Amino acid sequence: MSLTKDNRLRGETAEPPGEAVGPPVVARPHRAPGLLRASAARSSVELKAFFRNKQSLVFTLFFPVILLVVFGSIFSGKVEGTDTDFRQVFMAGVVAAGVMSTAFSGLAISVAIERDNGTVRRLALTPMPKAAYFLGKLARVVVTTVLETVLLIGIAVVAFDLPLPSTPGRWLTLAWCITLGTAACALAGVAYSAVIPNSRSASAIVTPVFMVLQFISGVFFPFHQLPLWMQNTAALFPVKWMAQGFRSVFLPDSFTAVEPAGSWELGRIALVLALWAVGGLVATVLTFGWRGPRVR
Amino acid sequence: MSTAQEAHPVSVRGLAKKYGDTFAVRDLSLDIHRGEVFALLGPNGAGKTTTVDILTGVRRRTGGDVRVLGRDPAEDPREWRARIGVVPQSTGAYVDLNVREVVAHFAAMYPAPLPVDQVLDMVGLGKHHAASALSLSGGQQRRLDVAVGVIGDPELIFLDEPTTGLDPVARREAWDLVRWFADRGRTTVLTTHYLDEAEELAQRAGVVVGGRLVECGTPAELGGRDTTPATVTFRRCERLADRALPHGLPGSTRAEESGGLVTLRTPAPMGVLEVLLPWAHEVGVQELAELRVHRPTLEEIYLDLIAREAAACH
Numbered sequence: 001m002s003l004t005k006d007n008r009l010r011g012e013t014a015e016p017p018g019e020a021v022g023p024p025v026v027a028r029p030h031r032a033p034g035l036l037r038a039s040a041a042r043s044s045v046e047l048k049a050f051f052r053n054k055q056s057l058v059f060t061l062f063f064p065v066i067l068l069v070v071f072g073s074i075f076s077g078k079v080e081g082t083d084t085d086f087r088q089v090f091m092a093g094v095v096a097a098g099v100m101s102t103a104f105s106g107l108a109i110s111v112a113i114e115r116d117n118g119t120v121r122r123l124a125l126t127p128m129p130k131a132a133y134f135l136g137k138l139a140r141v142v143v144t145t146v147l148e149t150v151l152l153i154g155i156a157v158v159a160f161d162l163p164l165p166s167t168p169g170r171w172l173t174l175a176w177c178i179t180l181g182t183a184a185c186a187l188a189g190v191a192y193s194a195v196i197p198n199s200r201s202a203s204a205i206v207t208p209v210f211m212v213l214q215f216i217s218g219v220f221f222p223f224h225q226l227p228l229w230m231q232n233t234a235a236l237f238p239v240k241w242m243a244q245g246f247r248s249v250f251l252p253d254s255f256t257a258v259e260p261a262g263s264w265e266l267g268r269i270a271l272v273l274a275l276w277a278v279g280g281l282v283a284t285v286l287t288f289g290w291r292g293p294r295v296r
Numbered sequence: 297m298s299t300a301q302e303a304h305p306v307s308v309r310g311l312a313k314k315y316g317d318t319f320a321v322r323d324l325s326l327d328i329h330r331g332e333v334f335a336l337l338g339p340n341g342a343g344k345t346t347t348v349d350i351l352t353g354v355r356r357r358t359g360g361d362v363r364v365l366g367r368d369p370a371e372d373p374r375e376w377r378a379r380i381g382v383v384p385q386s387t388g389a390y391v392d393l394n395v396r397e398v399v400a401h402f403a404a405m406y407p408a409p410l411p412v413d414q415v416l417d418m419v420g421l422g423k424h425h426a427a428s429a430l431s432l433s434g435g436q437q438r439r440l441d442v443a444v445g446v447i448g449d450p451e452l453i454f455l456d457e458p459t460t461g462l463d464p465v466a467r468r469e470a471w472d473l474v475r476w477f478a479d480r481g482r483t484t485v486l487t488t489h490y491l492d493e494a495e496e497l498a499q500r501a502g503v504v505v506g507g508r509l510v511e512c513g514t515p516a517e518l519g520g521r522d523t524t525p526a527t528v529t530f531r532r533c534e535r536l537a538d539r540a541l542p543h544g545l546p547g548s549t550r551a552e553e554s555g556g557l558v559t560l561r562t563p564a565p566m567g568v569l570e571v572l573l574p575w576a577h578e579v580g581v582q583e584l585a586e587l588r589v590h591r592p593t594l595e596e597i598y599l600d601l602i603a604r605e606a607a608a609c610h
Contacts, residue, residue, distance in 0.1 A: 041404035049392040117389040122444070125352065125384070126405040127377035291354055 035129045042128075042136025049110075050140055059203065060106040061148055064098040068152055071220065072160045079222050084255050086222065088163075091156040092250045093219035096242035098152045099178060100213065102144040103185035104192070105206045107137055111189070112196035112206075115289070124290040134190070141186045149178055162250060170249045173266065177245035180273035184238045187280025194287040213239045224258045231260060238276045241269045304363075305330055305452045305483045306351060311360035313346050313507075320346045321507040324360070328485060333478055335494035335515075336487040338504035339602055344487045345385055347504065348456050351485070352382045365452055378407050381450030383458050387441045390429035395421055398429050399443050406448030418476065419443045420469045434461045442470060446477065453477060453484045459493060471497055491594040503598065505605040519597040525550075525561040526592075528568045531585040532556045542575035557586070565589045 156162035217239035234240040248264035306328035349355040353369035403409035419439040546567035
């Protein structure tokens, strides 16, 4: 076969600078771009995908907002044995539900879809540092969780008279509760995605977990009124602890009278959420498959 | 031997891949030379994609020695990844992004990528750069796969059936792209079902059947094509109806007749014609009906090879 000029493409006139047609360039720099650039590229794609996808916007971002508005309008009255409006208890819980929605559900579903449609496999064929994929997911989760939290707290404050945190200490608690809660839910979400066989079943496998945990973790009902076995079960999962943390941020300290331990248990909240983050990370490292389920 | 082997971008010795009790690939040895386009041919399920998957580090081999750009693909080092480009048989759906964003995103993973717009033009997607990747037709989607695969300006390119689903014009554009990389001294490994594609692009081709490499050579000599007899055929007209075939046909020519159609199998078709034409002229025939000189096409050689291998297995 002859390789003549005529075989060349119209693109050949626009050579990249410093590259010559013809003999192979022997000493090319082969260092692949660093983690930073690859992570920036992944983050940009993650955020574009999230905000352009109506499904993820509606189910992940707006679902907790709808819960907030609907139930916030239904619930009324004081929590038995306290002077606190149950609506405010619910608002604190729904912020926890929001974190779980964006961090756990959103991430588990998006990883499952990308594994099913070949994106994960395709990325593994590039020199992308593997960590860049997860840092991109992190960017997605951080942006969407912050947005979700601001939306929920904003609506709760404006429309349902939720008081903003009254002391710097409470703001600080809000910050670390969101951070640790997000880390716990996100890493658990990526790990959980391993059990989702394909993208069609992703929502069906993720949503029940999300719903059940909300019910048993005291989002819709005052936690102390739930049966003890339910309380004990919920205590194994992060949502209960996040909700408790957010109650400590938004409710008066007098509410601790009906908390299971009689206090906010901030130390234990931090411990449980951190344990979930570590557990999720270990499970992710052990189970995350880059090549797809059928590749041996 | 070992230094020569190092110099080859792809060097495979005794490759084996076993799924359960069956071998998908067995004892496959192969060298692919720097700067060549090498076509890997074979029927569905022959082990082509398994082989490519092992060479690109996607699958683990069961046995044998594999060197790709001097490294073992199973190690999968990042600097090595940056030097190879892969267009797999099936790739991801690039959801919620437009064509240019998809290619730019993959460009960001490589140390010295080609300009995104240039590659989009090369694969014929320049006009569609703002189109949503999901809205592309099957053929356009395939071109996008190719663009993503080569955006890193790889030294070694693996194309697994790159033109499947493309229309004839798009296929030729894809061929131009392969030649463009060949002109840059890059090496290409191409699997394909289109034998014209292999003949057009490849300097050498290998045929894989049942997980084994049964033939390897230039498309012109593959399967003994260069020494396989050509056929000269013509139809007897009225004047030639009863005339005996001429004497003096080249020695190894074999003649067959069926319903007035004469087929002469010969390694020397010109020698046959030199005798045949005067023989017809003598009885006043100026033009032999349906005269045809036919050399075996790559496709015939290939089908023949596959049939022989299938027969050998039973």
